[in-house]
Amino acid sequence: MVEGLIFAALVFAAAMSGALFMPGAWYAGLNKPSWTPPNWLFAPAWSVLYIMIAFAGYYVWQAAGFGLALALWGAQLVFNAAWSYFFFGRKAMRLALIDSVLMLASIVAFIVVTWSISPIAAMLFLPYLAWVTFATVLNYAMIQYNPQETG
Numbered sequence: 329m330v331e332g333l334i335f336a337a338l339v340f341a342a343a344m345s346g347a348l349f350m351p352g353a354w355y356a357g358l359n360k361p362s363w364t365p366p367n368w369l370f371a372p373a374w375s376v377l378y379i380m381i382a383f384a385g386y387y388v389w390q391a392a393g394f395g396l397a398l399a400l401w402g403a404q405l406v407f408n409a410a411w412s413y414f415f416f417g418r419k420a421m422r423l424a425l426i427d428s429v430l431m432l433a434s435i436v437a438f439i440v441v442t443w444s445i446s447p448i449a450a451m452l453f454l455p456y457l458a459w460v461t462f463a464t465v466l467n468y469a470m471i472q473y474n475p476q477e478t479g
Contacts, residue, residue, distance in 0.1 A: 331389055338405060339382040345409040346374065349417035359473040364466060377459060380452040381405070387449040388442055397445055400438040407431035421471045428464040435460060 351367065365373075385401045392398070407430050415424035435457050442450040 331386060335382045335385040335389070338385070338402075339378045342405045342409040343374065343378050345412040349412040349415075351416055354419055355416065358470060358477060361466070361469045361473060373459060377456050381408075381456060384438075384442070384446075384449040384452040387446045387452070391446040391449070397438060397442045397449075400434050400441060404431055404434035404438060407434060415467070419477065421467065421474070421477065425464070425467045425471060428460065428467050432457070432460055432464055 381401075381404075385398065388397045388401060407427050411424055411427050411431065414420050414427050435453055439450045439453050439457065442453070
């Protein structure tokens, strides 16, 4: 049970990056594609995803302890936390895009490595993979729509 709380705390710490680096006036003033989700959708979507991320990490820990799968879980969490800093904090959309691609790679690697260890943990990352793929495409589109703001 204590381990579960540790995973929840780690995910909460990463999620706090989003609270520290909010969209604000700069983001509101950017040109956005018509398919950009409304701002109100991000908090509930990420809340569900963060819960799934925490459970996935905990399940891998239970099944295999510390190893490659858990290292990949930690890597994606670091990339996840860094994205808000790059995009909203530094207003560096290109750095955020690079970070997002690295996050995608670590998510895919986690799923591949974890599938044989804990299929449930791997499946919990599938919606996360879909959301981050969409967010990466959106990040790229934001660069195209705002070439003067790419950082």
